[in-house]
């Protein structure tokens with residue numbers, strides 16, 4: 001597919017007739033071949049935002065120009081605070097305003113916010129049009145662009161309105177990571193670290209040994225981290241596409257993390273920052289429940305700190321901080337009949353989903369917030 005790219009790696013997501021490839025390599029974005037053999041259409045719509053468009057839209061347009069007669073674009077306002085109905089509607093306005101049809105292919109050029117919104121728009125426009133993920137953040141390359149979860153936020157909860165809808169392809173161009181601000185790179189490292197404790201301790205050891213190279217955005221190190229993360233996610237999603245069981249382990253750190261995001265207001269902490277800190281809390285809870293020892297909690301906490309991420313949660317309420325966390329966590333999609341469910345480590349490299357005694361959860365929140 002790509003003669004100019006000597007380091008192209010492909011990870012396959014096996015989902016019967018919804019299977020697709022994740023392409024990982026350098027200089028993928030600007031090559032026409034990267035976008036060959038997709039569903040045929042007269043028009044494409046590039047969904048991106050005001051920050052990413054000046055950096056990469058022209059390159060993508062050039063690569064798509066041999067495949068589509070018309071290439072439209074929509075530039076969304078940047079940020080998690082805009083992952084909402086109003087911004088989603090801008091995509092529909094453009095699709096309808098440009099007389100797009102049900103074959104139009106959407107290209108999500110951006111981080112997880114653009115990817116989640118473009119994916120949801122693709123899932124619902126004319127009851128479903130094809131879309132391609134072109135993730136430009138580390139977080140999006142290792143997690144959000146893969147597996148078909150699409151959504152927008154509601155003021156009362158993260159990713160509350162959305163759909164499972166798989167892309168036709170995911171294109172991870174490692175070159176675009178070079179323009180990523182350091183804080184965003186760290187946020188992506190949180191989701192990479194996540195895969196170790198829940199699924200692959202050898203990968204965790206590798207991340208530990210290569211953290212400096214990853215923070216420096218070394219291409220070889222990034223290629224391995226993106227590929228291994230996508231392999232683990234592909235395996236999990238291949239077993240449980242719609243999260244009826246196993247897939248929930250990918251939410252390690254997210255129950256606490258979503259409470260931080262919603263509690264502070266979306267966009268205050270980055271999603272990856274909240275997940276990093278949430279993993280510290282989830283590991284502490286796992287240790288308190290006797291499932292792992294404290295030595296690993298310290299090792300994980302140190303690695304998250306070395307990744308440049310916060311390890312102490314914010315105080316959401318001076319009077320009853322734990323109560324405030326619990327109130328937000330009740331809205332988590334994993335909650336069942338009012339019982340908050342946590343992804344806990346169950347030994348090293350394994351995870352399980354379970355409720356936890358409220359007193360223990362409160363103690364962890366008290367200990368882990370500052």
Ligand code: NAD
Nearest residue numbers: 051111112113114136137139140143144149176179180271
């Ligand atoms: P983001 O999409 O907000 O992007 C982060 C910032 O980096 C933005 O300001 C963006 O404009 C900028 N940016 C993107 N690419 C850039 C580049 N190459 N160079 C310079 N700047 C660039 O944040 P994110 O961390 O990518 O995604 C977070 C979102 O992903 C959250 O909404 C979260 O809920 C969602 N998410 C979804 C899934 C899923 O499975 N669907 C999984 C994890 C996270």
Ligand code: GLY
Nearest residue numbers: 147149247250251
């Ligand atoms: N990011 C969690 C999932 O895709 O299931």
